[in-house]
Amino acid sequence: xxxxxxxxxxxxxxxxxxxxxxxxxxxxxxxxxxxxxxxxxxxxxxxxxxxxxxxxxxxxxxxxxxxxxxxxxxxxxxxxxxxxxxxxxxxxxxxxx
Numbered sequence: 001x002x003x004x005x006x007x008x009x010x011x012x013x014x015x016x017x018x019x020x021x022x023x024x025x026x027x028x029x030x031x032x033x034x035x036x037x038x039x040x041x042x043x044x045x046x047x048x049x050x051x052x053x054x055x056x057x058x059x060x061x062x063x064x065x066x067x068x069x070x071x072x073x074x075x076x077x078x079x080x081x082x083x084x085x086x087x088x089x090x091x092x093x094x095x096x097x
Contacts, residue, residue, distance in 0.1 A: 040065050046086040055080045 041064045048057040056079055061072040 038066065043088075045088060048080070048084075048086075050082070054082060055084050057084075057086075 043062050044059050045062060046057040047060050048055045056077065058077040059074045061074065063070040063072065
């Protein structure tokens, strides 16, 4: 009876080790890192609408990943004189990652 318990314990230990090594291999692909550089940038810019006497502008966040650009509106709006231009340049304001 004692030998049977030892054999059962050894079998369970071997199965546990086998299962743990297989789980370790599965998670290795989820954390795989690549050396490829991704074209990614984030910047803010004013999006303006020309009214008769002034410009109504709001800040928006732009996120560019490869060739896809997302535009996220903010709740910040300002009125400027006609002819106002956003002093921030897209190239200077973009943060490359």
